[in-house]
Amino acid sequence: MRAVNAVTTSWPGLHVDRPSFSAVAESELDSVHRYLLFLTGNRAVAEDLTGETFEKAFRAWRRFDPGRGTPRVWLCRIARSTALDHFRAEERRRRREERYARGAPAVGEPELGPGALEAALARLSPAEREVVALRVLLELDGPTAARVLGISATACSTRLSRALKRLEEMMSDARD
Amino acid sequence: MPATETIDFEREFADVVRELRALPAAAPTGVRERVRALGEPAARRSLPRLPWRRSLLVLAPVCVLGLVVAAVVHGVLNSAPKRQALSLSRGTNHEGAAGGATLTNPGQNVWGPVAGPAPSRSLVPPAAGRHQNYDAWMRLRVKDLDALTQRTNEAMQVVRSYGGYVASVNQSTTAGAPGEADLVVRVPVAHVEDALVRLASLGTVLDRRLSIVDLEQTLRQQRQHILRLRLFIARATEQLRQPLPADVRLRLQLQLQQARADLSQATRANAGTLREAALSRISLTLTTQHATAPVKKGGTGRFERAARDAGSFLAGAGAVILFLLIVLSPFVVLAVAALLGRRAYRRREERRLLASA
Numbered sequence: 246m247r248a249v250n251a252v253t254t255s256w257p258g259l260h261v262d263r264p265s266f267s268a269v270a271e272s273e274l275d276s277v278h279r280y281l282l283f284l285t286g287n288r289a290v291a292e293d294l295t296g297e298t299f300e301k302a303f304r305a306w307r308r309f310d311p312g313r314g315t316p317r318v319w320l321c322r323i324a325r326s327t328a329l330d331h332f333r334a335e336e337r338r339r340r341r342e343e344r345y346a347r348g349a350p351a352v353g354e355p356e357l358g359p360g361a362l363e364a365a366l367a368r369l370s371p372a373e374r375e376v377v378a379l380r381v382l383l384e385l386d387g388p389t390a391a392r393v394l395g396i397s398a399t400a401c402s403t404r405l406s407r408a409l410k411r412l413e414e415m416m417s418d419a420r421d
Numbered sequence: 422m423p424a425t426e427t428i429d430f431e432r433e434f435a436d437v438v439r440e441l442r443a444l445p446a447a448a449p450t451g452v453r454e455r456v457r458a459l460g461e462p463a464a465r466r467s468l469p470r471l472p473w474r475r476s477l478l479v480l481a482p483v484c485v486l487g488l489v490v491a492a493v494v495h496g497v498l499n500s501a502p503k504r505q506a507l508s509l510s511r512g513t514n515h516e517g518a519a520g521g522a523t524l525t526n527p528g529q530n531v532w533g534p535v536a537g538p539a540p541s542r543s544l545v546p547p548a549a550g551r552h553q554n555y556d557a558w559m560r561l562r563v564k565d566l567d568a569l570t571q572r573t574n575e576a577m578q579v580v581r582s583y584g585g586y587v588a589s590v591n592q593s594t595t596a597g598a599p600g601e602a603d604l605v606v607r608v609p610v611a612h613v614e615d616a617l618v619r620l621a622s623l624g625t626v627l628d629r630r631l632s633i634v635d636l637e638q639t640l641r642q643q644r645q646h647i648l649r650l651r652l653f654i655a656r657a658t659e660q661l662r663q664p665l666p667a668d669v670r671l672r673l674q675l676q677l678q679q680a681r682a683d684l685s686q687a688t689r690a691n692a693g694t695l696r697e698a699a700l701s702r703i704s705l706t707l708t709t710q711h712a713t714a715p716v717k718k719g720g721t722g723r724f725e726r727a728a729r730d731a732g733s734f735l736a737g738a739g740a741v742i743l744f745l746l747i748v749l750s751p752f753v754v755l756a757v758a759a760l761l762g763r764r765a766y767r768r769r770e771e772r773r774l775l776a777s778a
Contacts, residue, residue, distance in 0.1 A: 278449075292451065292452050296452055307462065329774060329775075362440050362444065370775065370776050371774075382446075395771070409430060413434055413437050
């Protein structure tokens, strides 16, 4: 992580270096975008949600407590909540469309990119892609990733292992 | 991060991991510009918001401390000696329909501090315009046997000076034993207040009590009884002037005789009640004996009183808190259950969304 501007809290006994929002946004933007890209499996949606995530973070910046976790974890939580809201809204929209416009085109497959790896990733569930993003790309440790996901560390580890195994198998099939 | 775990998945799926990390990482320029445009939020307040768990950690001791301070202040304030005599308003103790109001409070009284200086005029005076039975008891300490005799005489003089009289005097001055003089005096109610003040000044007040019994209702009943009897006598006398059968006449004469006797008795009782109301009764005891020290309830020093008061205050506060806990606990349980249920529902919904999205 690059050096960031630091301000400090004035609360006695909680003297923790507090980075500036713009510095955090600059350094974590790519990570959050990758996480959302993996989670949603859609570039356009991921871009929208990334912007939305940082807007929410901007509004909630006063509540960020560096003593309780890194900015990356905090942003990932906001991003996850934003993505889940998006999924709920999408589900409601799909239900409405199914009810009133029968025969409408089905929801498309995730669009992560043209390569074999992207294609394999697209076949994973969002939950599997999410754990891969958090552990492999964002390099969060097991317990931290588990806290973000709201599951136990064991479940997180199992889910990661299963996702990577599936990816490996699909890659192997693609090569063959 | 546990090193072994990282090595495990990075070794086991090394190729996949390498390829995943090699995927393009940069966010598009449009998103970057959108985020940069946000700028910097307004400066954080000087006092940051504490998370609720930490707030509880701060608030709980502060509340306990506040409660303890309040208890100490309450204890200290209540332990201060009470300089004001117990004040009783004039009307309150004289209006009872049953006609009774007895102020009996040994050790604390209506005139002022016990074993203190001569009382001021803070006693409950008789109510003007009402008939009351006004009884007072007073125990005074005098210096020695000579003073006992002298003060007894002075007391009798005081009573007479107000138009009263001494109903009985009993003085015992055995050598080697504390001397004592018991006086029962009657003083006109109109002067009882002054008389009591002067009598109390004869020595150091050790004990005093006051009883006021309203006689208005008794008098009213007596008057009504007298009136009924007079009416009956008048009617019976009138009937006896008429020609009547012998047996009826005889019965009426007997009834008339009985009514006259009852009327005489009722009139006497009424006069007695009025006399009782006109004169107050004061029982005065003069003694050379020192006042018995009041029984200490675990020590009555100011510090101990303050500690006891503070303890009672804390106990009261504890009882209130316990009551609130008991009353609110079902709601708290319901709220917690609702919260847990909502959380479980959201988790399940999240799992479903992430499995199918």
